[in-house]
Amino acid sequence: MAATQVRTCCCIVGGGPAGVMAGFLLARAGVRVTVLEKHADFLRDFRGDTVHPSTMQVLADVGLLDEFLKRPHSELSEISGRIGTRMLKLADTRHLPTAAKFVAVMPQWDFLNFLSGAADRYPAFRLLMSTEAGRLIEEGGRVVGVEAHGPDGALEIRADLVLGCDGRTSQVRAEAGLTVRDIGAPIDVLWFRLPRRPDDAQAALGNIGPGYMLVMIDRNDYYQCGFVIPKGGIEAVKAQGLAAFKASLAAIQPMIADRLEGLRSWDDVKLLTVTIDRLERWWRPGLLCIGDAAHAMSPVGGVGINLAIQDAVAAANQLAAPLREGRLSDADLAAIQKRRTLPMRLIQGLQVAVQERVLAPALKADQPFEPPWPALLLDRVPLLRRIPARVLGMGFRMERVKTPEHPGAAA
Ligand SMILES: Cc1cc2nc3c(=O)[nH]c(=O)nc-3n(C[C@H](O)[C@H](O)[C@H](O)COP(=O)(O)OP(=O)(O)OC[C@H]3O[C@@H](n4cnc5c(N)ncnc54)[C@H](O)[C@@H]3O)c2cc1C
Structure with a gap:
C-alpha cells in the first residue's frame, strides 16, 4: 500500500x-x-x-x-542525601534568580x-x-x-x-x-517501585554507602527507586538471589523493610543502562x-x-x-x-x-567511609x-x- x-x-x-x-x-x-x-x-x-x-x-x-x-x-x-556515614545538606535552590525557586x-x-x-x-x-x-x-x-x-x-x-x-x-x-x-559510564541502574505510606518520614532522596547507591523518588503512593550497580553487574546481583537483594535494600533503608514483598521476581526490577x-x-x-x-x-x-x-x-x-x-x-x-x-x-x-x-569508589568499597571533603564543606x-x-x-x-x-x- x-x-x-x-x-x-x-x-x-x-x-x-x-x-x-x-x-x-x-x-x-x-x-x-x-x-x-x-x-x-x-x-x-x-x-x-x-x-x-x-x-x-x-x-x-x-x-x-x-x-x-x-x-x-x-x-x-533543600536537597540532602546520605553519603557514607553522614546525612548531608548539599544544595539549596531558594536563592535562585528564577520564577520558581525549587x-x-x-x-x-x-x-x-x-x-x-x-x-x-x-x-x-x-x-x-x-x-x-x-x-x-x-x-x-x-x-x-x-x-x-x-x-x-x-x-x-x-x-x-x-x-x-x-x-x-x-x-x-x-x-x-x-x-x-x-x-562511558561505569554504572547501570536497577529501577523498581515500592509502596509509600502517608505517614512515612521523608526518605533521603539519595543514599550512598559501601557497595551501593539507592535513590528514592517520592511519587505520593509509591517510591520510584533506582539502585545503582557497577556497569554490567546485573548478573552478579541476580546470582546472589532476590532475597539477598531485598535484604540489602532493607539494610540501607530500614523504613522499606516491611514492603519488599512488592518485589516478587526479577520481572519487577528493570535494568536501565546508563x-x-x-x-x-x-x-x-x-x-x-x-x-x-x-x-x-x-x-x-x-x-x-x-x-x-x-x-x-x-x-x-x-x-x-x-x-x-x-x-x-x-x-x-x-x-x-x-x-x-x-x-x-x-x-x-x-x-x-x-x-x-x-x-x-563507593560501589567498590566494603567498609563504611567518610564523605568526600567537598560534600562536607557544602553541609557546613x-x-x-x-x-x-x-x-x-x-x-x-x-x-x-x-x-x-x-x-x-x-x-
Ligand atoms: C535511569 C535514568 C534516570 C534518569 N533520571 C533523570 C532525572 O531524574 N532527571 C533528569 O533531568 N534526567 C534524568 N535522566 C536523564 C534524562 O532521562 C534524559 O536526559 C532526558 O530524558 C532526555 O530527554 P530527550 O527528550 O532528549 O529524550 P527522551 O526523554 O529519551 O525522549 C525520547 C523520545 O523519543 C521517542 N522515540 C524514540 N525513538 C523514536 C522513533 N524512532 N520514532 C518516534 N519516537 C521515538 C521515545 O519513545 C521517547 O519518548 C535519567 C536517565 C536515566 C538513564
Whole structure:
C-alpha cells in the first residue's frame, strides 16, 4: 500500500522533553510542526521526574507557570542525601534568580501531557502518537523528510527540517550517519517501585554507602527507586538471589523493610543502562539532533531533562523565524550546536567526575567511609550550597524564550 504523504515545516522525531518543548515553542511561533512519538502515551516509569527552575522559567516566559503548578507535584528546595556515614545538606535552590525557586517533582508523563495539551491550542501543532520514525528521506545530500509507521499505516513525511529528539538510542542520528563519541559510564541502574505510606518520614532522596547507591523518588503512593550497580553487574546481583537483594535494600533503608514483598521476581526490577556520549556534529543539511539524541546524559544530578529542554528553547529561538519564512540555512543549525556545546560539556564533565570519584569508589568499597571533603564543606557552609543549586537548577547557560507568540498562532 502506498504511504500517506504528509507535508509539514518541521518534523520532530520523539515526544520526550526535548521534542514536546520544541514542538510547543515552534507552533507558538507560527511554525507548522509534526511530532512523532512511537509510544501510545507518555506513561513510562523510567522517565526522570524532575522539572527544574530553568524549565519553570521557560513556562513563566510563555505564561504557563501558574497553570503548571496547579498540577499535583512536590517541591524540593533543600536537597540532602546520605553519603557514607553522614546525612548531608548539599544544595539549596531558594536563592535562585528564577520564577520558581525549587525543583518540582512531577511524574514526567504529567509534565508532557500538560505541555502537549498547551501545544494543542496552536493549530500548527500536530502530535502523532504510536508513530515510529524509520528511514530518512534524502535528496541531493539533504535530508528532506522521514518515513514513519503509524496506526493507519505507512507515512512519508516531507519537511524543511527533521529534528531528532529521539533520545539516547536515537535512530535519527544513526540513520544520518552522525559520529557518536562514547564517554562511558561505569554504572547501570536497577529501577523498581515500592509502596509509600502517608505517614512515612521523608526518605533521603539519595543514599550512598559501601557497595551501593539507592535513590528514592517520592511519587505520593509509591517510591520510584533506582539502585545503582557497577556497569554490567546485573548478573552478579541476580546470582546472589532476590532475597539477598531485598535484604540489602532493607539494610540501607530500614523504613522499606516491611514492603519488599512488592518485589516478587526479577520481572519487577528493570535494568536501565546508563550512557554518556555526544555527537561530534549535531546536524546535517535538513537535520538537527538535540537533547539526549545529541548528548546522552547520565542520571547523575538529575539534569538531563533540564539540558534537553534548554536545547529545545535555543533551537526554537534560532529556528522559528527562518523556518516560518522558508530561509533555513546550515548556519542556523550550526549556531545551535555552537551555543549549547559548552553548557552540555561542562555538565557531562561534572557527571563523569561524580561517577568516577564518588560513585565508582563507593560501589567498590566494603567498609563504611567518610564523605568526600567537598560534600562536607557544602553541609557546613550554607552559602556554598547555592553553587550546586545553580548548576542543577539553571545549568551553565539558562535559555529564555525569545520568540513571541506569532499573531494568529493560537486557535
Ligand atoms: C535511569 C535514568 C534516570 C534518569 N533520571 C533523570 C532525572 O531524574 N532527571 C533528569 O533531568 N534526567 C534524568 N535522566 C536523564 C534524562 O532521562 C534524559 O536526559 C532526558 O530524558 C532526555 O530527554 P530527550 O527528550 O532528549 O529524550 P527522551 O526523554 O529519551 O525522549 C525520547 C523520545 O523519543 C521517542 N522515540 C524514540 N525513538 C523514536 C522513533 N524512532 N520514532 C518516534 N519516537 C521515538 C521515545 O519513545 C521517547 O519518548 C535519567 C536517565 C536515566 C538513564
